[in-house]
Amino acid sequence: MQPVSELNYNQALAELEQILAQLRSDDCDVDRLTALTARAVDLLNHCRSRLTATDLELRTILRNLSQE
């Protein structure tokens, strides 16, 4: 499995949808549930961090921009 950090946003999103489909299918293996959920959490955090910035980052960006 490719490390989450190497995936771009769309790849991560596609894998999330795949996991969702797996979880929703009738033959989802309970033994794999932990692994699937852990992967989903990683992917979600990855997507979210691609989309959103932390307070610190925002402050840095705005400071840099005001110096322009």
Place this chain on the structure above:
Amino acid sequence: MNESLSLSQLNERIGLAVAADACLRDVWVTAETGDLRISGGHCYLELIEKDPVSGRPVARLRAIIWASNYPRISADFVTATGQQLASDLKIMVRVSVNFHPAFGLSAVISDINPEFTCGDLIRRRRQMIARLTQEGIIDMNRSLPWPDVALRVAVVSARGAAGYGDFITHLYENPLRLRFSTRLFPAVMQGESAPQSIIDALDLIAAEMDAFDCVVIIRGGGATGDLSSFENYDLAANIAQFPLPVIVGIGHERDVTVLDYVAAVRVKTPTAAAEWLIDHNSTALNRVRDLASDIFRAASDIVSGGLQQLAYYQGIIPTIALGNVSRAASALDPVVPDAIRHAVEALVRRHSDRLDADDRLIAALSPQSVLRRGYSICRVDGHAVTDAAALSPDDIMTVQFARGSATSTVNKVNN
């Protein structure tokens, strides 16, 4: 020696002739503007008529709007056309021709009909739109697919402009904390050099288009600015064919420019441009949020489904086991012994019945019974006689009856 006039005398005559001619007073004239400049509150310009084919000037006259009239005329014009009075516009003005001995001939403008310019601007814009349509490029930028996530924004704006500041502040202080990254490509955003300056900025962006998701062209918010420089075919054609989606927010409430027909997105103000980007990306963020809750719902459904199943088994297994045991016990206790007893009893009864029957048969078949029914047994020498041939005359024969016996002698044998 010929009589002569000084130049000032001549000019004075011209001035009088001009002033005396009512045909040169308060006349409505249509012309193009050129060389327009403001000085000391007065507006100086040139009225030009060009050959419609060659574009060369065929008539030219200097014109002035005195400072006493300029604010009113300018305001009327801006209100109606959405742009400042400037060079290269077709205008209709009321003029009175004046001749000044020192400054020569000029037209003093006392009123303006902005509707004429509006019509002309619209006509010009229609021509540009027709050309862009004919060239098949008018919809190119508008039909570009937007990436789901458009966070890397190339900004074309004047450095330090209020509109740019509004845009940046609004974009980065979005409540969703969307991770935008912007880079400014400075350009002149007003006047005649604006179109080329913006095109140059677009060229720079195109050179590294992989680094950006979209382009935003913005200009100071609020102020009713001069939009005429954006009514430009080259700029419109550049935007139309630009490989990244372009958002145009050049800050005008009422009027549109040709750029509004070619840009992927048209907004009124820089703030609205930021708003649009936030909204676009919040869709992606919401999708991630929805996916997150869907995934956790699906996962917890599986877990709770499993737990429910386990709880069911937990509840049912003891019941089943106990049920089985008690069923087994009850089967052992009253039912089986009874059955056995009944079976045994039946068996015994069956056997005793048969014994009874045998007894009766045996009783019926016993010699005593036979004898009682009138039969008798004949014996010779203790042996029962069953065949007359075994007898000879004078054999002594014992006859036994049911009760008692007799001795007899055989007289004759009948075979």
